[in-house]
Amino acid sequence: MIGAAAAHVAGVLLDGFNLVVIAYFVLLNGVYLTMSLFAFVSLRRYASRMRTVDVAELMATAGMPPVTLLAPAYNEEATCVEAIKSLLTLRYPSYDIIVVNDGSTDGTLAALEGAFELVEAARAPVATIPTADVRAVLRSRRHPNLWVIDKCNGGKADALNAGLNYCRTPLFCAMDADSLLEPDALTRIVRAFLEDSTTVAAGGVIRIVNGCRVRSGIVEEVGLPDNRLARIQVLEYLRSFLSGRMGWDALDATLIISGAFGMFQRSVVTEAGGYATDTVGEDMELVVRIHRYCLEQRRPYRVTFVPDPVAWTECPESLRVLGRQRDRWQRGLVESLWRHRVMLLNPRYGKVGMLAFPYFCFLEVFGPIIEGLGYLTFLLAVVLGRASMPYVLAFLAVAFAFGIALSFAAVGLEELSFRRYPRVRDLLRLLGVAITENLGYRQLSTYWRIRGMVAKLRGASAWGVMERKGFKATGAGPA
Amino acid sequence: MGPLIGDWLAGVRELAVLDQGLLALAWAVALLLAVSLGFAAVALLLRLHNFELERRHQDRVAAWEPPMLDVLAGAAPDEALLVRVGAADAELFVSFLHGYARRLQGEERATVKRLARPYLQEFAKRVGRGSAGRRGHAVQVLAELGMPEHADAVASALDDRSDSVAMIAARGLFRRGYEESFPLVLGQLPRFTLWSRSFLSSVLARGGHGAAPHLRATLADSAASPLVRAVAADALRLLNDLESASIAAGILEAGAQKDRELVAACVRLLRHLGHEGHVRLLRPLVIAADPVIRAAAVGALGAIGGPREVPLLQDLLDDVAYWVSLEAARGLMKLGAAHTLERLARSHGPWAVLARQVLSE
Numbered sequence: 001m002i003g004a005a006a007a008h009v010a011g012v013l014l015d016g017f018n019l020v021v022i023a024y025f026v027l028l029n030g031v032y033l034t035m036s037l038f039a040f041v042s043l044r045r046y047a048s049r050m051r052t053v054d055v056a057e058l059m060a061t062a063g064m065p066p067v068t069l070l071a072p073a074y075n076e077e078a079t080c081v082e083a084i085k086s087l088l089t090l091r092y093p094s095y096d097i098i099v100v101n102d103g104s105t106d107g108t109l110a111a112l113e114g115a116f117e118l119v120e121a122a123r124a125p126v127a128t129i130p131t132a133d134v135r136a137v138l139r140s141r142r143h144p145n146l147w148v149i150d151k152c153n154g155g156k157a158d159a160l161n162a163g164l165n166y167c168r169t170p171l172f173c174a175m176d177a178d179s180l181l182e183p184d185a186l187t188r189i190v191r192a193f194l195e196d197s198t199t200v201a202a203g204g205v206i207r208i209v210n211g212c213r214v215r216s217g218i219v220e221e222v223g224l225p226d227n228r229l230a231r232i233q234v235l236e237y238l239r240s241f242l243s244g245r246m247g248w249d250a251l252d253a254t255l256i257i258s259g260a261f262g263m264f265q266r267s268v269v270t271e272a273g274g275y276a277t278d279t280v281g282e283d284m285e286l287v288v289r290i291h292r293y294c295l296e297q298r299r300p301y302r303v304t305f306v307p308d309p310v311a312w313t314e315c316p317e318s319l320r321v322l323g324r325q326r327d328r329w330q331r332g333l334v335e336s337l338w339r340h341r342v343m344l345l346n347p348r349y350g351k352v353g354m355l356a357f358p359y360f361c362f363l364e365v366f367g368p369i370i371e372g373l374g375y376l377t378f379l380l381a382v383v384l385g386r387a388s389m390p391y392v393l394a395f396l397a398v399a400f401a402f403g404i405a406l407s408f409a410a411v412g413l414e415e416l417s418f419r420r421y422p423r424v425r426d427l428l429r430l431l432g433v434a435i436t437e438n439l440g441y442r443q444l445s446t447y448w449r450i451r452g453m454v455a456k457l458r459g460a461s462a463w464g465v466m467e468r469k470g471f472k473a474t475g476a477g478p479a
Numbered sequence: 480m481g482p483l484i485g486d487w488l489a490g491v492r493e494l495a496v497l498d499q500g501l502l503a504l505a506w507a508v509a510l511l512l513a514v515s516l517g518f519a520a521v522a523l524l525l526r527l528h529n530f531e532l533e534r535r536h537q538d539r540v541a542a543w544e545p546p547m548l549d550v551l552a553g554a555a556p557d558e559a560l561l562v563r564v565g566a567a568d569a570e571l572f573v574s575f576l577h578g579y580a581r582r583l584q585g586e587e588r589a590t591v592k593r594l595a596r597p598y599l600q601e602f603a604k605r606v607g608r609g610s611a612g613r614r615g616h617a618v619q620v621l622a623e624l625g626m627p628e629h630a631d632a633v634a635s636a637l638d639d640r641s642d643s644v645a646m647i648a649a650r651g652l653f654r655r656g657y658e659e660s661f662p663l664v665l666g667q668l669p670r671f672t673l674w675s676r677s678f679l680s681s682v683l684a685r686g687g688h689g690a691a692p693h694l695r696a697t698l699a700d701s702a703a704s705p706l707v708r709a710v711a712a713d714a715l716r717l718l719n720d721l722e723s724a725s726i727a728a729g730i731l732e733a734g735a736q737k738d739r740e741l742v743a744a745c746v747r748l749l750r751h752l753g754h755e756g757h758v759r760l761l762r763p764l765v766i767a768a769d770p771v772i773r774a775a776a777v778g779a780l781g782a783i784g785g786p787r788e789v790p791l792l793q794d795l796l797d798d799v800a801y802w803v804s805l806e807a808a809r810g811l812m813k814l815g816a817a818h819t820l821e822r823l824a825r826s827h828g829p830w831a832v833l834a835r836q837v838l839s840e
Contacts, residue, residue, distance in 0.1 A: 049612045124836050427526055
């Protein structure tokens, strides 16, 4: 009797959870679809406005503010020289480059010293954000705007803070030392600050360099990588930036600016305390903190996403490294949201608190758990006879079809706006990836994110190592 | 294919008899797949459309470029080029000319404008109509190729509902030195308060010395907003307009002006264009509560002050704000007090690195 009652309760709970999974699925895809629609409208408007922007004329304008590029480097021996050479060729009237060697254990510093003739130089810090000890401030003899700060290891956020302490310009661009900025990326992203002086942060687009031909740090020919995993990430980035971030920007609720390429007002970031060193998601945490700080100070501000300045970055090509990256991203997300949980559904924090925060909390943090458990409970429901197999299969087919539709929409947005992949074959391959990624990759991604959550609960704080091939090995053609 | 679809539909109907929910899911899958196919078709059609546009563009440019170079060199009449422009290619042709006009000056630029003239009426009609991007493009083309004939159309865009379009008009009018419209643009400055001030002042400075009298009047106008006056002061500084120094000095002398931006802009102006007689206006500002004003005043003191200011600048090295200390150190260098910095550089004091930095600048 008791056993039957317990089985009944378990069955009801199972059905209830399956309903939660369905509700989550409907809500998540509804949000994605809405974001794609917002992104469509915004991108069309943006592309139309772009017709009137003359980058060369903008660059000739005396009013372009000087900018500092902050590039933290930890064991980047393979790519740092090439990447910095590309930074030195950027088309921008006035900029400093500060590479922060964060206690690398490989030959990063030696490579930089050899390539750029670094000598010790006097440079007084402007701010006093606490960081690990700075061993030396070096300046290139060949390129007076190139500086290297050699410091003890303290992590990426600590390195950024060290760079920030030495930043003298009103704007700084946080980036990865292995990212390649397009020559006019700075001019394009600074436009956001020129057109609205309340802009305190702006993010650009990150694209995948795997499969592209790179010469002297400049992406000469854009192509899709042959590695399937990297190809899937190309599509993921398109979805994330062109649909997701563009959509959130249309709602004026940008909560993420990638650590690989973002421009910030120095004074606001220093006033807010710089980068948090006790999180692996320092990029998102900073943006959330900037929102919170400006709203609490009742300061007019704007955090925005600009879809045409591009930074190219190398993505992982092995499941092991990609899994570690996604695990870390999920931990960073959880840490950022938990730290600023006071903002959740708090009208004081406007659209960020009432829209973006709940989305990231309920759909991005708990989403993978609901989705992962959903696979199990649906199966269990079939085994226990509480759901029919055709029903479950039909539901999975809907999920599959939704995934395809959203990915196809992202490819359509790319075609509508920037068309970076010139070969028709690449376009067709992207559409193909949109179908196949739903089987296997999507589930793996869910697993990695759950693993990140579990690791967070266990108190993990490791970054994991990214294996770099170096740009010379990138692409089909000669480098 | 037909029988297959028929079988599939029959299967769906059979299932539907069993379960309405299943039918709904089946329809959802079909709908989503149809939407997906729609997106894919749009992407592919867009690609084809863009290919075609690009091909057409390349063909036309290839056909226009040789006669264009001949016309610019005076080796061929305009008609040699214009006969190759079909009615459907007018917009493309104007874009082609626009690219040339941006790079050329003098007679060659006048030739490009002459070539564009027959096509610009269409662009003038677009001002105030259509999307902001389309309106902005029309204003940009007219400002580059249609001045002074279409100056009224461009000036009318200063009232456009979009700030971006109005800014394109303002920049066009100032860049091409169309003096008659300067007061109009300056009158519209308050609508651009969100734009970066340094950007606005550089836009105004593009008007050249013809803009200076208007800017001076704006700076002197106490009824104008402090922000607009600050922008005018910065533009005058960029123009190296000596006459404006006395206006800036007058504003500081009155002492009534409390706006941080305007005071700082006037001080910056005096730093570049002032003389030793203005030093007395700067001294009280080096102890201002606002570090922005303090830094500007210390910088100006170092630039236009004399050896008498050295002790004051030495004291200001200890200011709590880095920028004030930096300006004080730079001022000491300019006033020939490098020995003070050298002594500091040798010390282990808090400003040793700053002193070494300034000595090596």
